[in-house]
Amino acid sequence: MEGIFSLDFLLTVVQEAFRLKIIIFSALGVFTGVTVGAIPGIAGDVAIALLLPFIYNLQPVAALGLLLGIYKGSMFGGAISAITFGVPGTGGAVVTVEDGYPAKKNGYPKKAMLTALFSSVTGDIVSTVILVFLALPLAMVALKFGPKEYFSLYVFAILMISLLLQGGMKKGLMAAAIGLLLGCIGMDPITGTTRLTFGIRHLRGGVPLIPLLIGMFAISELMTQYLKAWYRNRSKYIKESELSESSSKLSKESGYNPSKDIMSFKVYLSTLKATFIGSFMGTFIGALPGAGSSLAAFVSYGLAKRLSLHPEQFGKGSLEGVAAPEAGNSATVGSSLIPLITFGIPGSATAALIGAAFMMMGMQPGPLMMQDNMPAMYTFFVVILYASIMNLFIGYFLIPIYAKFSMIKPRFIYPLLFILAIFGTYASRNSIIDIWLLLAAGLLGTLLKKAKYPLGPLVLAFIIGPGAERSLRQALLIGQGEWSSLLKSPIAIGFYAVTVVTIILITKAKFQEKFS
Amino acid sequence: MKRFFLNYDLFLVGFITLIGLVGLVYFQFGMSPGPTGPFIFPKLSCFIIFIFGVLTMIDTLGEKHADTDPEVNILSVVLFGILSILYVLFFSRIGIITATFLFLVFSFSILSPKGVASLKSSIAYSAFLTFLLWIIFVQIFKIILPQYLLF
Numbered sequence: 001m002e003g004i005f006s007l008d009f010l011l012t013v014v015q016e017a018f019r020l021k022i023i024i025f026s027a028l029g030v031f032t033g034v035t036v037g038a039i040p041g042i043a044g045d046v047a048i049a050l051l052l053p054f055i056y057n058l059q060p061v062a063a064l065g066l067l068l069g070i071y072k073g074s075m076f077g078g079a080i081s082a083i084t085f086g087v088p089g090t091g092g093a094v095v096t097v098e099d100g101y102p103a104k105k106n107g108y109p110k111k112a113m114l115t116a117l118f119s120s121v122t123g124d125i126v127s128t129v130i131l132v133f134l135a136l137p138l139a140m141v142a143l144k145f146g147p148k149e150y151f152s153l154y155v156f157a158i159l160m161i162s163l164l165l166q167g168g169m170k171k172g173l174m175a176a177a178i179g180l181l182l183g184c185i186g187m188d189p190i191t192g193t194t195r196l197t198f199g200i201r202h203l204r205g206g207v208p209l210i211p212l213l214i215g216m217f218a219i220s221e222l223m224t225q226y227l228k229a230w231y232r233n234r235s236k237y238i239k240e241s242e243l244s245e246s247s248s249k250l251s252k253e254s255g256y257n258p259s260k261d262i263m264s265f266k267v268y269l270s271t272l273k274a275t276f277i278g279s280f281m282g283t284f285i286g287a288l289p290g291a292g293s294s295l296a297a298f299v300s301y302g303l304a305k306r307l308s309l310h311p312e313q314f315g316k317g318s319l320e321g322v323a324a325p326e327a328g329n330s331a332t333v334g335s336s337l338i339p340l341i342t343f344g345i346p347g348s349a350t351a352a353l354i355g356a357a358f359m360m361m362g363m364q365p366g367p368l369m370m371q372d373n374m375p376a377m378y379t380f381f382v383v384i385l386y387a388s389i390m391n392l393f394i395g396y397f398l399i400p401i402y403a404k405f406s407m408i409k410p411r412f413i414y415p416l417l418f419i420l421a422i423f424g425t426y427a428s429r430n431s432i433i434d435i436w437l438l439l440a441a442g443l444l445g446t447l448l449k450k451a452k453y454p455l456g457p458l459v460l461a462f463i464i465g466p467g468a469e470r471s472l473r474q475a476l477l478i479g480q481g482e483w484s485s486l487l488k489s490p491i492a493i494g495f496y497a498v499t500v501v502t503i504i505l506i507t508k509a510k511f512q513e514k515f516s
Numbered sequence: 517m518k519r520f521f522l523n524y525d526l527f528l529v530g531f532i533t534l535i536g537l538v539g540l541v542y543f544q545f546g547m548s549p550g551p552t553g554p555f556i557f558p559k560l561s562c563f564i565i566f567i568f569g570v571l572t573m574i575d576t577l578g579e580k581h582a583d584t585d586p587e588v589n590i591l592s593v594v595l596f597g598i599l600s601i602l603y604v605l606f607f608s609r610i611g612i613i614t615a616t617f618l619f620l621v622f623s624f625s626i627l628s629p630k631g632v633a634s635l636k637s638s639i640a641y642s643a644f645l646t647f648l649l650w651i652i653f654v655q656i657f658k659i660i661l662p663q664y665l666l667f
Contacts, residue, residue, distance in 0.1 A: 054657070172571045177564035184561060188554035195554060219600075225591070226596040226627075296658045305557070415623035416645060418600065419616055426612075435604055439597075442558065444632060446593050451528045452585050469557040481551035 013375060015317055016061065017382035024061040026383055029069020030390045031496075036070070036466055037077020038402045040412060044074025045350045049217040050417065052357060052468040053424035060361040060376055065383040067357050068333075069301045070383075072124055075293065077402075079116035083109060083322070084403045092329030095301045099314060099321030105130045106317040113403065114263040114327045115319045119275040123327030124388045126279040127286060131140025131341075132381045135370060138342035140438040145343075145491070147474035150491035154468035156499045157345045158286055161457045162306070163506050171453045173254075179458035183465025190473050202433045209356050210428045212462065215441025216455050217353075218421045222414055223446045236509050266359050271323035275297030278324040282331025286347055287338045293329035293348070295434030334384065340365050345464055349456040352463050366467075447456030520610050527582055533569025536562045600621070612661045617646040 009461030016022075036047045047070050055063035078093030083100035096116060102114035145153070158180075185196045186206030197203040278300035285296040304324030305314045314321045336347030337354065344366035346352035355365045363373050370377050425438045443454050472486075479485020487493055539562030543555045597618070607615035620642035625635055654660045 057657075168572070168575075171567045172574065174565055174568045174572060177536075177561050177568065178532070181558060181561040181565065184558040188557075193554040195558060223593045223596045226592050315581055368557075412624075412641075414627070415620050416621075419645075419649065420621070422603070423612075423653055423659075423661075426661070427653065427657065430660065432538075432604075432608060432662065439600055439604065442600075443597060447528060450584055450590070450593075451525045465557075465561075472557060472560075473552050476552040476556070 001470060009375070009378075013378045013382055016375070016379045017386070021059070022054075022062045023063050023386075024365070026065035026387045026392065027299075027390050028067045029066040030073040030387055030394045031069075031448050033070035033073020033075075034077040034080075034391070034395055034398050034402075035073075036075035037090050037093075038080040038398075042305070043078075044070050045353060046218045046221055046417070048350060048353045048357075049073070050420050050424055051216045052213065052353065052360065054427035055360065056428075058369070060363065061379050062355070062384055063361060064357060065387060067354055068380075069390070071333050071354065072330070072387055074444075075124070075333060076117055076120040076326070076391060079120065079326055080113065080331075080399060080402045081111050081366050083116060090293070092332075093325075093467045094294060094296040094298050096322060097327035098301065098325075099316070099318045102315070102317035103319065103322060105118055106221045108317070109400075109403070111263050111267060111319060112317070112322050113399050114396075115267065115271055115322045117392065118268050119271060119278060119323035119327040119400065120330040120395075121281040121330035121388055122275050123282050123329075124333055124391065125282040125385070125484040126276075126327075127331040128381075128384055128388060129334075130283055130339055131334040132339055132385070132504050135341050135377075135381075138338065138444045139367045140341050141372040145367070146489070147471040147478065148403075148486055148489040149491045149495070150343075150466065150471040150488070151475050151486060152495035152499075153343055153345065154464060154471060155463065157343075159499050159503065161460050163503065164364070164394075168452065169510070173449075174459040175272070175448065175453045175455065176457035179461030180465045180468070182212070182458075183462045184469070185415070187451060189464075189466050189470045207462075208429065208434055208437065209463075211425050211434045211438035212441045213353060213356060213459065214421050214425055216445040216459055217349075218417060219438060219442025220445030220449055220455065222418050222421075223442060224449065226414055247384075266482070267319065271319050273298075274308065274320035274324040275327045277304045277307060278327025282328035286332030286335035293332045296328040296332045297325035298304065300324040341369060343366060344369075344459055344467055349459055350498045352460050355463060376500075415497050425435050526573065529569055529572045529576055533566055533573060536565030536567075536569050538562075540566055607662065613650055614647060617642055618648065620645055 013508050032047055033044050047340055048067050051067065051070070055066070057395040058066070071362060074090055075092055078088055078090030079096045079100060079123055082088040082093040083104050086097050086101035100116065101113050103109065158176050159173075162176045163169050181196075183206070185396045185512060187194055194204055194504055198395050278296075281300045281303060282293075282296040285291070285299060301314075301321065301324050304320055307309050308314065308318075308319065310320070311512070332348065336351040339345045339347045340355050340358075344364070346355045346357075346365075358365050358369070361374070402487070421438065422435060425434050426432070428434065445458075448455060475486055479488070487496070543559035543562060581664060599622070603615055603619045606618065621635075623640050624641055626639035654661060
């Protein structure tokens with residue numbers, strides 16, 4: 001452990017992180033992320049899910065740099081269409097529309113876009129630095145956890161995932177329980193007994209991760225969006241060309257003067273307070289399992305408005321109103337990896353996909369991951385730090401290009417994404433059955449989405465389910481089958497107490513909202 | 517339409533709750549694993565599904581308006597579902613490259629604003645993409661794709 005801070009170790013890590021191959025893959029990831037983020041309806045998680053089957057042959061750090069680059073890039077990419085067309089590219093950019101689009105209408109789209117970029121990168125760097133400094137100490141604490149403590153942490157995480165997502169709490173918990181049940185299919189983790197396979201040999205090893213993830217994230221989205229693209233083209237929805245025309249008309253009507261729309265350091269400084277509010281709120285919220293980038297953006301926007309010297313300008317094109325949510329949603333990227341790397345519990349659905357990538361690379365997320373893969377993990381940290389800087393440069397050059405597109409037309413993208421999903425799933429195990437599982441997972445995801453069941457808890461519970469089961473059964477075995485033994489640990493009691501208090505607070509807030 | 521979606525919501529929650537109940541009964545009475553055996557966790561999952569399923573059903577019955585997502589268009593799901601099943605069935609018969617080309621031509625044609633009128637450009641675009649996919653997957657990634665009757 002003393003070797004961590006030695007010069008040799010740091011030099012090795014930096015040398016490894018700056019290998020050309022790793023730089024290229026990270027840059028490719030950021031480019032892909034900004035691009036998919038700019039396309040409404042396709043978020044970074046869809047791109048990450050689709051790329052999962054192809055990372056087997058890559059070096060772990062290059063593969064993780066690629067995926068993290070997409071995660072980071074997509075957070076900013078969502079702001080491009082939010083500001084240019086008033087259509088958020090990702091869920092995290094929904095709040096950016098509030099001030100970003102009015103800013104464009106008021107004649108300063110460039111300032112709004114660059115404010116979004118700079119605040120996004122600032123938020124991202126803040127949370128990544130916190131991740132780097134917190135990961136190792138927290139992993140050391142996590143090493144002291146036994147099965148009882150772990151199970152209480154899993155209970156806390158699953159409940160948080162279900163409660164903090166927008167929408168019904170009961171549906172969130174049901175979705176999580178469906179994920180837990182799907183995770184039980186196959187051999188059990190303690191005795192190897194086969195369960196819930198219904199005689200299907202293919203399921204003995206459990207539901208394969210890739211078809212489930214791609215099905216839930218990509219296929220369900222494609223099923224939802226497919227006809228919408230058709231409708232949109234037949235003017236039942238807003239025509240893209242009209243959107244573009246109205247957008248350019250707006251600029252002309254507002255008397256757009258490029259000389260008045262110049263980003264400067266002074267403008268950046270004027271939004272710095274909102275940027276830091278977003279950065280720290282986003283980092284905090286991102287570290288809570290399941291809270292996600294949308295919630296971080298909403299809370300950051302609300303807090304920045306409350307603490308602003310000019311709250312009356314919010315909603316009318318305030319640059320602070322662009323900076324806070326953008327810093328907030330991007331700050332969730334680094335912090336959502338904190339619980340994943342230290343406890344093996346992803347902080348968001350996208351972090352769950354990154355967790356799946358870690359597993360595919362032979363690195364099991366959890367407290368031992370830092371200890372067992374020290375050089376690789378610190379190389380990874382250096383890569384995600386410089387990926388933030390890449391995001392700044394790539395975003396800067398892509399803004400004028402993507403803002404000039406009338407919109408990246410989804411009709412060219414959806415069929416291709418479907419084919420990539422099929423090829424990727426097949427390539428992962430050369431199995432046609434996996435393709436049928438992919439379609440089944442997509443259909444299940446769509447049916448649940450229609451009735452407003454959130455898919456995030458399902459996927460997260462599916463991934464952490466086996467760990468939760470192992471902890472529960474080990475704790476029960478140690479306690480000779482007594483459920484009360486789960487409470488014989490101060491740390492576990494602490495987690496249960498926090499869980500109960502959070503449930504009470506959230507239920508109270510929801511009741512107040514309902515009756516007001 | 518509202519009535520249909522209210523029923524859809526109710527049907528779905530009812531179906532999931534039934535799965536929870538069946539699982540609960542099966543693991544409680546059909547298996548004898550002991551308090552720390554392999555069926556304790558699936559039983560716990562089914563229990564949570566059943567309890568929250570019943571609570572959600574009570575909520576749904578009390579609602580006057582459907583709590584469904586209007587963004588998810590059932591027609592879109594059905595159309596895409598049929599297309600994707602046909603695609604998988606086709607590539608299991610005629611080969612993945614040929615099936616991919618046909619799927620792309622069909623998709624681009626129906627998603628184009630000009631409809632079938634844009635058939636020529638759809639064919640050209642699909643041919644280019646299919647070739648690109650073949651280069652990437654077969655030549656670069658060396659993935660052995662299923663080959664049947666045709667390419």
